[in-house]
Amino acid sequence: MAATGSAVGLGNIWKFPYIAGENGGGAFVLVYLVCILMIGIPIMIAEVLLGRRAQRNPINTMRHLAAQADASSYWQLIGWMGVLAGLFIMMFYSVVAGWALDYVVASAQGTFSGGDKNSVGAYFTELTQSTNLQIAWHSTFTILTVAVVAAGVTKGLGNAVRFMMPVLFVLLLVLLGYSYQQGNFMAGFNFLFSFDFSKLSGQSVLTAMGHAFFTLSLGMGAIMAYGSYMPKDASIAKTVCTVAFLDTLIALVAGMAIFPLVFANGIEPSAGPGLMFVSLPIAFGNMSGGDIFGTLFFVLVGVAAWSSAISLIEPGVAWLTETFNINRLAATGSMGLVAWLGGLGCIYSSDFFNFLDKLTANFMLPIGGLLIAIFTAWVMKRSHLNKELGDISGLSFNLWYASTRVFAPLGVLTIFVYEVYSLFA
Numbered sequence: 001m002a003a004t005g006s007a008v009g010l011g012n013i014w015k016f017p018y019i020a021g022e023n024g025g026g027a028f029v030l031v032y033l034v035c036i037l038m039i040g041i042p043i044m045i046a047e048v049l050l051g052r053r054a055q056r057n058p059i060n061t062m063r064h065l066a067a068q069a070d071a072s073s074y075w076q077l078i079g080w081m082g083v084l085a086g087l088f089i090m091m092f093y094s095v096v097a098g099w100a101l102d103y104v105v106a107s108a109q110g111t112f113s114g115g116d117k118n119s120v121g122a123y124f125t126e127l128t129q130s131t132n133l134q135i136a137w138h139s140t141f142t143i144l145t146v147a148v149v150a151a152g153v154t155k156g157l158g159n160a161v162r163f164m165m166p167v168l169f170v171l172l173l174v175l176l177g178y179s180y181q182q183g184n185f186m187a188g189f190n191f192l193f194s195f196d197f198s199k200l201s202g203q204s205v206l207t208a209m210g211h212a213f214f215t216l217s218l219g220m221g222a223i224m225a226y227g228s229y230m231p232k233d234a235s236i237a238k239t240v241c242t243v244a245f246l247d248t249l250i251a252l253v254a255g256m257a258i259f260p261l262v263f264a265n266g267i268e269p270s271a272g273p274g275l276m277f278v279s280l281p282i283a284f285g286n287m288s289g290g291d292i293f294g295t296l297f298f299v300l301v302g303v304a305a306w307s308s309a310i311s312l313i314e315p316g317v318a319w320l321t322e323t324f325n326i327n328r329l330a331a332t333g334s335m336g337l338v339a340w341l342g343g344l345g346c347i348y349s350s351d352f353f354n355f356l357d358k359l360t361a362n363f364m365l366p367i368g369g370l371l372i373a374i375f376t377a378w379v380m381k382r383s384h385l386n387k388e389l390g391d392i393s394g395l396s397f398n399l400w401y402a403s404t405r406v407f408a409p410l411g412v413l414t415i416f417v418y419e420v421y422s423l424f425a
């Protein structure tokens, strides 16, 4: 439940549709799906496995497992990079989550009733130009996240997710139904699922792979930290497959709800980070009961973002508390403060915002994932791996082992090389 809460977030509802739009749709979506299946799932199994085996925070997990395998203590850099990546992501994540919180109030006040592309577009532009408003919402979101992490993660989180996620999913289905009736459904469908590879640049392939890591919360220790809380008798492989399936499903449903509205209302698919914030309110503003419905929807987007944000700072907090013997509040407060300051940077400079987004999703997470795969499948003892994945058949184990040892690392490296090549070609 907690892992699903971490995976499902702004990445699915806000980021996936807008980057699919910027990268031409279908072919990009296909590459993303292939990356989830062939790179994301095997590496996610590896990351959970490391955490559960060591039962420590990500930095100490890597240190401990490396020592156990007589390997270099430099492997703990995976943990360090993860803590840093979590902070960097949190910096822009909480700004976007802040937009969602603002939309809760705006929807409740009926701001979007009868709205169209121009009025909603103007609202979004005004919000993203108002530093004060954004600072207020960004601060609110950071405080909400810090409060929960300070209180100890595992407690209420499972219940919140169990209750909220299904409601969010139902709301997305209702939106999908609205898009089917009122939107340009076929145009949306064709955009997302017809593959035109001529639109696919090296940069798009890298973005698709980076997003597979981002959306699964993979490569930065969040999943490792949650793995360390996982009971020994729970099935890692089944859990990971379920999380990846739900995460992908939610992204695709969000995309299918958004694009028919985009095309029916003359919004550019490549409109960028405002795509969801401009298209969905048009639907809410023109359906009956839309004010209540929209309010609820943005509350749930906020909750989804919040359950992801918790996992962004948890690795760092766990490390601080376990290493320095300081209390959770102090540890969480300092992580929160650094993230909050970085968030101010993102509000004042959209270049900084984009830089952090690209740096983490396209580089830090895939590199973290690559190292996790190599460590697990080349450094650790096969018998130890077998023990953690004991519930799956020999065939499935071998399939996972081959993917983690060879295919997934090769996939990540190939995409990096292809990116470098296309930069110079």
Ligand code: PHE
Binding pocket: 006, 007, 008, 009, 010, 011, 012, 089, 213, 214, 215, 216, 217, 218, 220, 222, 308, 309, 311, 312
């Ligand atoms: N997976 C989250 C989302 O899709 C973002 C995230 C990335 C959370 C990395 C934790 C770690 O919104």
